[in-house]
Every structure is written in C-alpha cells, then in structure tokens.
Amino acid sequence: xxxxxxxxxxxxxxxxxxxxxxxxxxxxxxxxxxxxxxxxxxxxxxxxxxxxxxxxxxxxxxxxxxxxxxxxxxxxxxxxxxxxxxxxxxxxxxxxxxxxxxxxxxxxxxxxxxxxxxxxxxxxxxxxxxxxxxxxxxxxxxxxxxxxxxxxxxxxxxxxxxxxxxxxxxxxxxxxxxxxxxxxxxxxxxxxxxxxxxxxxx
Numbered sequence: 001x002x003x004x005x006x007x008x009x010x011x012x013x014x015x016x017x018x019x020x021x022x023x024x025x026x027x028x029x030x031x032x033x034x035x036x037x038x039x040x041x042x043x044x045x046x047x048x049x050x051x052x053x054x055x056x057x058x059x060x061x062x063x064x065x066x067x068x069x070x071x072x073x074x075x076x077x078x079x080x081x082x083x084x085x086x087x088x089x090x091x092x093x094x095x096x097x098x099x100x101x102x103x104x105x106x107x108x109x110x111x112x113x114x115x116x117x118x119x120x121x122x123x124x125x126x127x128x129x130x131x132x133x134x135x136x137x138x139x140x141x142x143x144x145x146x147x148x149x150x151x152x153x154x155x156x157x158x159x160x161x162x163x164x165x166x167x168x169x170x171x172x173x174x175x176x177x178x179x180x181x182x183x184x185x186x187x188x189x190x191x192x193x194x195x196x197x198x199x200x201x202x
C-alpha cells in the first residue's frame with residue numbers, strides 16, 4: 001500500500017466543527033462510541049458494510065479514536081500520478097478521526113507525530129493498487145462535544161465559543177478496472193488500516 005501524510009491548516013483548507021450537523025438537519029454526527037446501534041443511521045455504512053465494520057472497530061472502547069464523519073464514492077477520473085496502478089477507476093473513501101482525550105485534541109505535535117507513524121505503519125513495497133493519506137486539519141470543538149447528539153442542540157451550538165484544535169482525515173483509495181475489483185482492493189486496505197488504527201498509540 002502507498003501511504004502518505006500531510007498538514008492542511010490554511011485559511012482556505014477544509015476544517016471541521018464538532019459535533020457537526022448539516023444546515024437542513026438531515027445529517028449529523030453519530031456517536032458510535034456510546035451508541036453502536038446508531039450505525040444503521042449512517043447511509044454510507046449501509047451501502048458499504050466494509051465501512052460499517054471499520055467504523056465499529058475504530059469506535060470500540062479500547063481505541064484512542066472516535067469517528068466523526070465519512071463518505072464513499074467511485075471516481076473514474078484518475079490523475080497522472082495514479083497511472084502506476086494501471087486502473088480505470090478507483091473507490092474512494094474518507095473517515096474523519098477525533099481523539100477521545102480532550103487535551104490531546106488541542107495538540108498539533110501529537111497529531112503530526114501520529115500521522116507520520118500511521119503512514120509509516122501502512123506503507124509497503126508490495127505494489128498493491130491501494131493508496132491512503134492522513135491529513136491533519138483544524139477542528140473547532142464545542143465545550144460539550146462529548147455529550148451533544150441531538151439536532152435540537154442547533155440553537156445552543158453558538159452559545160459558547162468553540163475551542164480550536166485538530167483532527168485527522170483518513171483517505172483510502174482502491175484501484176481497479178471495474179467497480180468490483182476496486183471495491184475488493186479498497187476493502188482489503190480498510191482491513192489493514194483498521195488493524196493499524198486500533199493498535200497504534202495516539
């Protein structure tokens with residue numbers, strides 16, 4: 001697996017507000033650590049059970065992470081650098097990872113060191129047509145981030161200034177000539193990543 005890491009903290013870079021919800025209230029953060037039964041509320045996990053298993057594994061009690069957001073999609077527009085995979089398309093996914101420990105969420109050094117270690121742990125020379133990237137990004141944490149889970153809290157979310165911290169976006173890409181092939185390779189990479197994430201100290 002090809003593995004890389006980066007840092008994106010610019011004013012125009014992606015950032016996360018935690019907990020989050022969509023403007024229309026139709027989507028929101030689901031606390032899978034406390035409520036495993038809510039996995040059924042995540043449409044991406046229903047469409048791709050492999051992702052559901054990954055989310056379940058990461059949110060177990062003994063891991064240092066909890067998942068905040070995710071998505072999965074196919075893409076047949078490959079860049080020049082991806083020609084090495086000799087594929088026609090890729091299955092892409094991302095999972096946003098939040099540290100469980102409140103104080104650790106505010107440490108850039110801890111996040112940077114972890115993404116370096118994570119990329120190193122997954123990188124291999126087996127020429128498998130799978131790639132991943134870990135990106136440190138800015139996150140705005142609300143004071144009661146560990147407890148809010150209802151859309152009714154939208155009205156109170158602005159009552160207190162959020163605390164600036166960090167989170168990690170984990171991207172994974174499986175390549176193939178057809179969707180089934182890309183999905184099989186993506187799923188294998190997801191299993192590797194789950195094993196690493198649950199074993200590597202944060």
